[in-house]
Amino acid sequence: MPKxxxxxxxxxxPDGTTILQAxxxxxxxxxxxxxxxxxxxxxxxxxxxxxxxxxxxGSEKDPRPMPKPVASCRTTVMDGMEVxxxxxxxxxxxxxxxxxxxxxxxxxxxxxxxxxGECHLQDLSYENGLSKSRYEFKRREFEKIDIxxxxxxxMTRCILCYxxxxxxxxVCDTRVHGVMNRGDVAEISTYIEKAIDNDFSxxxxxxxxxxxLTDRTFRFKSRVWFTKPMDAHRDCSKCCGKAVLxxxxxxxxxxxxxxxxxxxxxxxxxGKPGWICNECRFEKKEVKDWTxxxxxxxxRHSVIAxxxxxxxxxxxxxxxxxxxxxxxxxx
Amino acid sequence: xxxxxLTQHINVPGIRNLETYRQHGGYDTLRKAFGMKQEDIVEExxxxxxxxxxxxxxxxxxxxxxxxxxxxxxxxxxxxxxxxEPGTFKDRYMMEHLPHLLIEGMAIGSFALGCRTSxxxxxxxxxxxxxxxxxxxxxxxxxxxxxxxxxxxGWDFDLFLQCGGGAYICGEETAxxxxxxxxxxxxxxxPPFPAIKGVWDCPTVVNNVESIMAVVPIxxxxxxxxxxxxxxxxxxxxxxxxxxxLKKPGVYEIELGVPVEEFIYSDxxxxxxxxxxxxxxxxxxxxxxxxxxAELILKTANGxxxxxxxxxxxxxxxxxxxxxxxGGFIVMDExxxxxxxxxxxxxxxxxxxxxxxxxxxxxxxxxxxxxHKILDGHGTLADVDLLWEIQSxxxxxxxxxxxDAAAWPVASAIRHFRSEFEEYVRNPSAIRxxxxxxxxxxLNPELV
Amino acid sequence: MSVNKxxxxxxxxxxxxxxxxxxxxxxxxxxxxxxxxxxxxAEFGGWLSSPVMDYVASILSIQPVEVYEVASFYxxxxxxxxxxxxVEVCRTGPCWLMGAEDVVKYxxxxxxxxxxxxxxxxxxxxxxxxxxxxxxxxxxxxxGEKYHEHxxxxxxxxxxxxxxxNTVDPISHWSKDKI
Numbered sequence: 001m002p003k004x005x006x007x008x009x010x011x012x013x014p015d016g017t018t019i020l021q022a023x024x025x026x027x028x029x030x031x032x033x034x035x036x037x038x039x040x041x042x043x044x045x046x047x048x049x050x051x052x053x054x055x056x057x058g059s060e061k062d063p064r065p066m067p068k069p070v071a072s073c074r075t076t077v078m079d080g081m082e083v084x085x086x087x088x089x090x091x092x093x094x095x096x097x098x099x100x101x102x103x104x105x106x107x108x109x110x111x112x113x114x115x116x117g118e119c120h121l122q123d124l125s126y127e128n129g130l131s132k133s134r135y136e137f138k139r140r141e142f143e144k145i146d147i148x149x150x151x152x153x154x155m156t157r158c159i160l161c162y163x164x165x166x167x168x169x170x171v172c173d174t175r176v177h178g179v180m181n182r183g184d185v186a187e188i189s190t191y192i193e194k195a196i197d198n199d200f201s202x203x204x205x206x207x208x209x210x211x212x213l214t215d216r217t218f219r220f221k222s223r224v225w226f227t228k229p230m231d232a233h234r235d236c237s238k239c240c241g242k243a244v245l246x247x248x249x250x251x252x253x254x255x256x257x258x259x260x261x262x263x264x265x266x267x268x269x270x271g272k273p274g275w276i277c278n279e280c281r282f283e284k285k286e287v288k289d290w291t292x293x294x295x296x297x298x299x300r301h302s303v304i305a306x307x308x309x310x311x312x313x314x315x316x317x318x319x320x321x322x323x324x325x326x327x328x329x330x331x
Numbered sequence: 332x333x334x335x336x337l338t339q340h341i342n343v344p345g346i347r348n349l350e351t352y353r354q355h356g357g358y359d360t361l362r363k364a365f366g367m368k369q370e371d372i373v374e375e376x377x378x379x380x381x382x383x384x385x386x387x388x389x390x391x392x393x394x395x396x397x398x399x400x401x402x403x404x405x406x407x408x409x410x411x412x413x414x415x416e417p418g419t420f421k422d423r424y425m426m427e428h429l430p431h432l433l434i435e436g437m438a439i440g441s442f443a444l445g446c447r448t449s450x451x452x453x454x455x456x457x458x459x460x461x462x463x464x465x466x467x468x469x470x471x472x473x474x475x476x477x478x479x480x481x482x483x484x485g486w487d488f489d490l491f492l493q494c495g496g497g498a499y500i501c502g503e504e505t506a507x508x509x510x511x512x513x514x515x516x517x518x519x520x521x522p523p524f525p526a527i528k529g530v531w532d533c534p535t536v537v538n539n540v541e542s543i544m545a546v547v548p549i550x551x552x553x554x555x556x557x558x559x560x561x562x563x564x565x566x567x568x569x570x571x572x573x574x575x576x577l578k579k580p581g582v583y584e585i586e587l588g589v590p591v592e593e594f595i596y597s598d599x600x601x602x603x604x605x606x607x608x609x610x611x612x613x614x615x616x617x618x619x620x621x622x623x624x625a626e627l628i629l630k631t632a633n634g635x636x637x638x639x640x641x642x643x644x645x646x647x648x649x650x651x652x653x654x655x656x657x658g659g660f661i662v663m664d665e666x667x668x669x670x671x672x673x674x675x676x677x678x679x680x681x682x683x684x685x686x687x688x689x690x691x692x693x694x695x696x697x698x699x700x701x702x703h704k705i706l707d708g709h710g711t712l713a714d715v716d717l718l719w720e721i722q723s724x725x726x727x728x729x730x731x732x733x734x735d736a737a738a739w740p741v742a743s744a745i746r747h748f749r750s751e752f753e754e755y756v757r758n759p760s761a762i763r764x765x766x767x768x769x770x771x772x773x774l775n776p777e778l779v
Numbered sequence: 780m781s782v783n784k785x786x787x788x789x790x791x792x793x794x795x796x797x798x799x800x801x802x803x804x805x806x807x808x809x810x811x812x813x814x815x816x817x818x819x820x821a822e823f824g825g826w827l828s829s830p831v832m833d834y835v836a837s838i839l840s841i842q843p844v845e846v847y848e849v850a851s852f853y854x855x856x857x858x859x860x861x862x863x864x865x866v867e868v869c870r871t872g873p874c875w876l877m878g879a880e881d882v883v884k885y886x887x888x889x890x891x892x893x894x895x896x897x898x899x900x901x902x903x904x905x906x907x908x909x910x911x912x913x914x915x916x917x918x919x920x921x922x923g924e925k926y927h928e929h930x931x932x933x934x935x936x937x938x939x940x941x942x943x944x945n946t947v948d949p950i951s952h953w954s955k956d957k958i
Binding site: 403405414415416418419420422423437450454455456457458464491493494496497498499510511512513514515516531558573575576580581584614618659661663671672675676678679682683685693696 | 845853905
Binding site for chain 3: 152175176177178179180181182189190191192
């Protein structure tokens with residue numbers, strides 16, 4: 001088992017662990033942000049370059065530092081490797097540069113974007129972005145496309161993380177959308193408008209780190225921070241049936257898969273990601289369709305987690321419920 | 332006259348045809364190779380010190396020795412004939428005139444590496460060269476140099492051509508592999524390296540046309556003989572594609588170590604600057620490498636003569652040096668606008684970025700727009716600083732070297748010709764009149 | 780998938796595609812995609828419509844989206860109709876140094892079209908392209924598979940006039956008898 005040190009924290013990890021996975025095991029500030037890597041999707045990662053880290057010592061065997069920052073999501077830990085993330089100012093500067101690149105053509109239309117509040121790019125730009133854009137040219141624009149009646153593709157917001165393409169390949173059985181064109185006019189598209197007609201296509205919404213793929217059944221219904229996320233399940237013949245309901249009163253505004261602290265779909269069973277089917281996601285919008293388990297503990301540092309529930313009274317109940325759940329989990 | 336190892340017969344009429352090629356010793360080296368142990372051929376290539384001629388300069392023999400050889404798994408030698416680096420046209424020239432030299436090199440290399448099938452990936456625009464190569468391959472099959480039981484040795488070997496579709500990025504070896512698999516030319520994230528997992532996940536070696544061709548004289552004369560040519564770690568001969576404002580542009584085979592000054596000015600090579608103008612700047616190894624002003628390309632910062640070799644051109648690092656790269660030698664005379672030339676390069680990288688990773692996808696376009704703004708006379712001094720910062724944020728942050736290739740020309744142009752950028756900012760009306768003709772040496776002090 | 784009846788490769792092209800597939804290991808027939816697209820472009824009017832791309836997908840037993848992705852990545856594939864003669868002028872540094880910009884301007888004026896446009900009679904499409912590995916013989920342009928090098932404005936006149944008067948037939952890239 002190789003040992004790796006990241007920002008001074010040493011951890012022993014299984015063979016084949018990437019730097020990013022090791023950093024997630026350590027947790028906290030040590031973990032680099034990731035916009036395209038998704039542990040549940042094979043061959044994901046490496047594109048966005050936000051998770052770059054500095055390897056100051058390659059390994060015990062070959063202690064030379066790596067000449068360039070490496071994508072931590074795609075670099076395997078070697079025994080004795082030493083890595084800097086938050087502790088290297090030049091690396092932070094490089095990451096800020098990557099974030100600026102991701103933002104120059106992004107419309108920054110958060111006020112009208114359904115993803116706002118749970119958008120990874122929003123978090124990233126808060127932590128690594130400049131307060132003002134230095135890009136003065138016209139931003140790239142694309143037409144909005146409906147991919148069937150349930151999913152909206154707002155390509156202008158896309159950062160080309162390829163996650164949705166990998167969902168189509170690995171979770172749905174066929175892929176009808178992909179990346180067209182190249183360079184800075186590359187776009188996610190079906191080329192000729194085609195509905196993505198697959199029971200699991202809705203998972204593309206869950207993996208999208210920005211507001212490029214959103215749920216049309218939730219479109220403009222509510223800001224996400226005004227909703228109450230509740231864990232719920234149902235017997236489903238197609239999927240695990242474990243979901244999160246985003247509720248307002250007794251109304252189910254949106255259904256998504258359950259996501260962990262990294263924004264990824266939780267495992268439903270050991271090693272089996274809890275992708276949910278389109279029926280659970282789009283059709284089951286009544287409380288009676290579901291067995292409510294209780295309020296969802298939102299671990300990420302998103303707006304929903306930052307005490308912005310609709311009213312304080314409910315929040316208190318939620319907090320005590322969450323505490324109980326957590327205590328149970330610990331015991 | 333320097334020794335010629337690749338081009339000595341290039342002017343022989345009919346050398347493109349098998350018969351004439353045979354009369355000049357063609358395929359004798361392949362026969363010799365079959366009499367050698369495979370690992371000994373690799374050893375000779377290692378001894379020769381041959382460095383990858385596509386631009387990166389990685390030792391070819393070492394690359395060959397990395398090839399994984401798992402039992403029962405096919406492995407492939409792929410020739411990178413996707414020559415697209417601005418300023419470089421040697422491979423096209425060689426394939427057009429000496430197709431059999433490439434085929435013989437591919438056969439020897441494939442035998443040495445144990446590859447039963449190999450491919451030449453040629454850029455799609457070079458259709459007419461594709462036909463020339465295909466005709467030569469057909470000849471070689473008919474004569475028993477390719478196919479079943481090559482030259483009666485019992486060795487079966489197939490060589491196929493594959494065409495590209497128009498994408499500079501496919502010159503990057505993993506993008507080339509993706510393209511060969513019928514996909515978009517998106518570079519792969521490494522590791523795994525092609526030597527372990529290449530075409531169809533099989534171990535693969537990708538070599539440039541010139542590298543493959545150089546294997547023929549190496550095996551013919553021995554690695555030691557090859558290593559004696561050249562200077563230091565820059566062994567053998569190199570094809571230089573000389574272009575721009577020269578009296579005699581063209582492809583020259585030089586012994587590595589020729590002084591740059593001799594290469595530019597002597598009649599044996601480029602014959603000096605067109606119209607007897609003054610030399611302003613040179614991009615020595617294809618558009619990706621740093622541009623150097625005349626004084627630094629002719630002499631190093633220490634005042635020593637600069638030589639056409641990997642080490643000498645790199646002397647001084649990026650502060651005062653450059654790289655041999657692919658040998659695309661672009662010469663600019665005193666009337667050239669460095670900023671405008673840079674803009675065409677940056678437009679090129681913007682156009683050719685595959686779009687996979689964010690710094691290159693977004694940064695190349697941003698740089699192009701800023702340069703256009705400056706050329707248009709709307710730039711500010713802050714734009715020049717921003718340009719510098721953008722290139723520094725791209726360099727070293729991308730999946731493949733295209734990011735670096737886009738950053739280095741910008742960095743070097745600002746490093747060595749900052750005053751010219753500032754002139755564009757300060758004196759836009761004079762600049763707007765004519766982009767093409769711009770005398771940096773005749774700055775009008777009244778306008779500054 | 781419904782494929783337009785009109786869209787069918789000639790028998791010789793189909794035979795050629797079968798031979799192409801043999802160049803790759805079993806099951807890797809997708810590798811033939813680029814050559815087949817060139818062939819399709821040569822057979823179906825110089826450009827790739829989406830029905831043509833769907834047809835290519837069916838021939839290689841791959842998803843149509845895999846064809847769209849590839850066709851839209853590479854610059855040689857036209858996703859819109861083009862003129863009979865596609866004039867591609869290199870615009871990158873080394874050609875620019877030798878006057879490529881003037882060549883482009885001259886052709887624009889001569890044909891009364893802008894870069895990227897096609898003449899009203901459908902004869903010429905003017906494109907600017909990136910480096911074609913002909914820097915030592917700059918400026919240059921490519922028409923079909925032919926390289927026209929060491930261009931001067933009068934040479935451009937002569938070349939284009941020859942194409943217009945049909946004394947020279949523009950050979951499209953990758954014509955079927957040659958792959």
